[in-house]
Amino acid sequence: MKKLALHWQILLGMAAGVIFALLMTNFSWGAEFIGDWIKPFGNIFINALKLIAVPLILASLIKGISDLKDISKLSKMGTRTILIYITTTVIAVSIGLGMVNLIKPGSAISEDTRNELIASYEGDASVRIADAAKQKEAGPLQALEDLVPSNIFAAAGDNSNMLQVIFFAIFFGVGLILIPEETAKPVKAFFDGFNEVILKLIDIIMLTAPYGVFALLAALVVESPSADLFQALAMYAVTVLIGLLLMIGVYILIVWVFTGRTPAFFENGIAPAQLLAFSTSSSAATLPVTMERVEEHMGVEEEVASFVLPIGATINMDGTSLYQAVAAVFIAQAFGMDLSLSAQLGIIATATLASIGSAAVPGAGMVMLVIVLAQAGIPEAGLALIFAVDRPLDMCRTTVNVTGDAAVSMMVAKSVDKLGEPHVKDWDDNLSAENR
Ligand code: ASP
Numbered sequence: 512m513k514k515l516a517l518h519w520q521i522l523l524g525m526a527a528g529v530i531f532a533l534l535m536t537n538f539s540w541g542a543e544f545i546g547d548w549i550k551p552f553g554n555i556f557i558n559a560l561k562l563i564a565v566p567l568i569l570a571s572l573i574k575g576i577s578d579l580k581d582i583s584k585l586s587k588m589g590t591r592t593i594l595i596y597i598t599t600t601v602i603a604v605s606i607g608l609g610m611v612n613l614i615k616p617g618s619a620i621s622e623d624t625r626n627e628l629i630a631s632y633e634g635d636a637s638v639r640i641a642d643a644a645k646q647k648e649a650g651p652l653q654a655l656e657d658l659v660p661s662n663i664f665a666a667a668g669d670n671s672n673m674l675q676v677i678f679f680a681i682f683f684g685v686g687l688i689l690i691p692e693e694t695a696k697p698v699k700a701f702f703d704g705f706n707e708v709i710l711k712l713i714d715i716i717m718l719t720a721p722y723g724v725f726a727l728l729a730a731l732v733v734e735s736p737s738a739d740l741f742q743a744l745a746m747y748a749v750t751v752l753i754g755l756l757l758m759i760g761v762y763i764l765i766v767w768v769f770t771g772r773t774p775a776f777f778e779n780g781i782a783p784a785q786l787l788a789f790s791t792s793s794s795a796a797t798l799p800v801t802m803e804r805v806e807e808h809m810g811v812e813e814e815v816a817s818f819v820l821p822i823g824a825t826i827n828m829d830g831t832s833l834y835q836a837v838a839a840v841f842i843a844q845a846f847g848m849d850l851s852l853s854a855q856l857g858i859i860a861t862a863t864l865a866s867i868g869s870a871a872v873p874g875a876g877m878v879m880l881v882i883v884l885a886q887a888g889i890p891e892a893g894l895a896l897i898f899a900v901d902r903p904l905d906m907c908r909t910t911v912n913v914t915g916d917a918a919v920s921m922m923v924a925k926s927v928d929k930l931g932e933p934h935v936k937d938w939d940d941n942l943s944a945e946n947r
Pocket residue numbers: 792793794795828830831869870871872873874875876877905908909912
C-alpha cells in the first residue's frame with residue numbers, strides 16, 4: 512500500500528490535535544488533562560529537534576565547506592547568500608508597509624478597545640520591552656563581536672548561540688581545505704559519518720512528527736486567549752496574513768523564474784518543513800527538517816544547503832520583518848499618529864535589521880519589534896495592542912521565514928551550479944542500514 516505523503520500525515524496530526532482539544536474544552540478537566548498528559552509529548556518533540564540542531568550544523572557545515580575544496584567558491588557563495596537574503600527581507604518589509612497603508616487596520620480600533628487591550632496586556636508587554644532594552648544597550652559592533660565565540664563548547668552548549676557555532680564550523684572547514692589532503696582525509700571521513708548519523712536521527716524524529724504536532728496544537732488551542740479580543744484585531748491579523756501569503760507567492764515566483772522549478776515542485780518539497788515551522792513557531796527547531804527537505808527533495812547540493820540554511824535560520828526572517836513593519840504602523844495608526852514617508856523608510860531599515868537580530872525561537876520577533884517602535888517614535892506600550900494574536904501570527908511568520916530560507920538556497924545553488932535532481936530517501940526505508 513502506498514503510504515500517505517509526510518505533509519498529509521502531519522496535516523492530519525494537526526487537525527486531529529485541534530479537534531481533540533476543542534472536544535476536551537467541553538470538560539472541566541479537559542485543559543488540565545491536555546497540559547499534564549498531551550503537552551509534554553509536544554515539548555519532547557521540539558526538544559528532540561533542537562537537540563540535533565547544533566550537531567547538525569557542525570557536522571554538515573564542516574563537511575559542506577571542506578567539500579568546496581576552494582576558498583574562493585566559499586566567498587562567492589557567501590556574498591550571494593547575504594545579498595539575496597537582504598534583498599528578500601527588504602521586499603518583505605515593503606510588502607508589509609504597502610499592505611498596512613492600504614488596509615489601515617489601526618484606524619478601525621476604537622479608543623475603548625485600545626484601552627481595554629492595553630489594560631489586559633500591559634504586564635506582558637513590559638516584559639518584552641525590558642528584554643529589548645538589554646539588546647538596545649549594545650554598541651554598534653556588538654553583533655560582530657558576538658559572532659566569534661571564545662569557547663566552542665560554551666557556544667555549542669547554548670542553542671541561542673547558533674551564529675557562533677556557524678562561525679566555528681566555517682572556520683574549521685576552511686582549515687580543513689587548507690591542510691594537505693592526506694592529513695584532512697580522516698577528519699573529513701569522521702564528519703561525513705557523523706553527518707550521516709545525524710540525518711538518520713532526523714528520519715527517526717520525523718516518523719513521530721504527526722504525533723508531535725498533534726500534541727503541540729492541542730496544547731495551543733487550550734491555552735489560547737478568549738475570542739473577543741481576537742475579533743478587535745481581526746483586521747490587523749488579516750493584513751499580516753495577506754502580506755505573508757504575498758511573500759510566499761514571491762518566493763514561488765522567483766524560484767520558478769530563476770531555477771525553472773515549478774510551484775508544485777517547490778511546495779511539495781518544502782511542505783513538511785512549513786507545517787513544522789507553523790506548529791513549533793521556531794525556525795531553529797525546524798532547521799534539521801528544512802535541511803533534509805531541501806537537500807533530498809529539492810535537489811540543492813549539500814555544500815550549498817549546509818551553508819545557506821543555518822545562516823538563513825538565524826538571520827533571514829522575512830516573515831518576521833514583514834510582521835514588524837505591519838505591527839509598527841498598525842500601532843501608530845491605533846494611536847492616531849501619522850507616520851511621515853521618512854519614518855516609514857526608517858522602518859524598512861530597522862525592521863530589516865531587527866529581523867536579522869531576532870532569535871529563531873517563538874516570540875522573538877515581538878521583542879525586536881520594540882526596537883523598531885522606538886526608532887520610529889511610536890509608543891512602546893502599544894505592544895500590548897497586538898499581544899492577543901501574536902502566537903498565531905508567530906506560527907504564520909515562522910512558516911514564511913523557513914520558506915524564504917529554502918527559496919534562497921535554491922537560487923544560490925542554481926547560481927553556483929549546484930542545483931541537481933532530488934534524491935529522495937523514503938523516511939521508513941531509510942530507517943535500517945540494510946535497506947539502503
Ligand atoms: N518565531 C520566529 C522564528 O523562529 C521568530 C519570530 O518572528 O518571533 O522564525
